[in-house]
Amino acid sequence: MTSTDVAREALPQRIKRIAKRRLGPFGVFFEGFLRHPVMVGSIIPSSRFTIRKMLAPVDWHTCKLFVEYGPGVGTFCRPVLDRLGRDATLIVIDTNDLFIEYLRRTITDSRFIAVHGSATDVEEIVRAHGHEKADYVLSGLPFSTLPDGVGPAIASATHRVLRPGGAFLVYQFTSAARTFMARHFRRIDAAFEPLNVLPCFLYWGWKEDAEG
Template sequence: MSRMLGQWGVFFRGFVEHPRMVGSIIPSSGFTIRKMLEPVKWDECRLFVEYGPGVGTFCAPVLERLRRDGRLIVIDTNELYIDYLNRTIDDSRFLAVLGSAADVELIVQDAGFDHADYVLSGLPFSTLPNGVGPEIAAATHRVLRPGGAFLVYQFSAAARDFMAKHFAHIEQGFELWNVPPCRLFWGWKDDAA
């Protein structure tokens, strides 16, 4: 089925095989992508990290905006998605890692960076195994540079609850033109952190 339907088939297969780890049955809309990426200062972004990239819905828009010496690291626990991304994205700035977002600090360090400028997540925080959501939020805060941001799109407010323990400044939004409509959060790491 994934061969016949291409990207949609791969995404749907990933959802069927791991429904608790995939946030939606279809990829995010262009409206969600634009709104989520709007606050990013691309000229200052050397490392952009994404958790749960799925079939790469955000990858092309990020790579289009990312500076020439920048890097995009995507992290997913689903080998199906990592294999698909490695086959379909041919950009020297792109790195797909099979692993857990909770290990972001080690992944970033292994890629030769001290910190990330922005981290994007569409992971379904409300259905992650116990303890994983708080662990990811804490690791994300530690890996971000001061002034960087954790960008999260969700269908529930669970992610915001985990983010609030680490990010004092969280902006919120909502995107109606997505299936289903989703909540948007931008958690900014304090410059003094």
């Protein structure tokens, strides 16, 4: 291999590195999308309008454990940490190691735990970090494109891991998640956020006190 070949081979890597540095979290998110387009399901992180609307019904005073599925580059993590009590914890779970590595490097808050894994294993993950139940679970997962059986498994594990009175918060480009949620949550509040790329559906599935 000549030195020209080496230089030519290294060029795409160099462009990627420069683009990532210039674009910051957007660059990391785009690279994560290029690596796993179906699992990521979007090329642009959620808007501040979606974040504000999605988190509005959360009772931060009683929240001790907040769990997030599919944090990506942490679009929701910072707003959640801003609202979360000093003795509370945020556990985020993502299958994409690029995102988890980025979050561990950029969010140094002691209340923050980033786990490389699947939302299907939320119960084991919550227990492994010393908790029995979660108060709220937030999901940015692309339910409509997840492999067969994964969506229903996640909805059912989420219902089990929530404490009575807690809620499953879901935002999505399609209404697919609602179908999975409806099997477990009797009360589902819904909204729509047009100021997001793409506009998205928002759902809050409440685990009723009687559901144990």
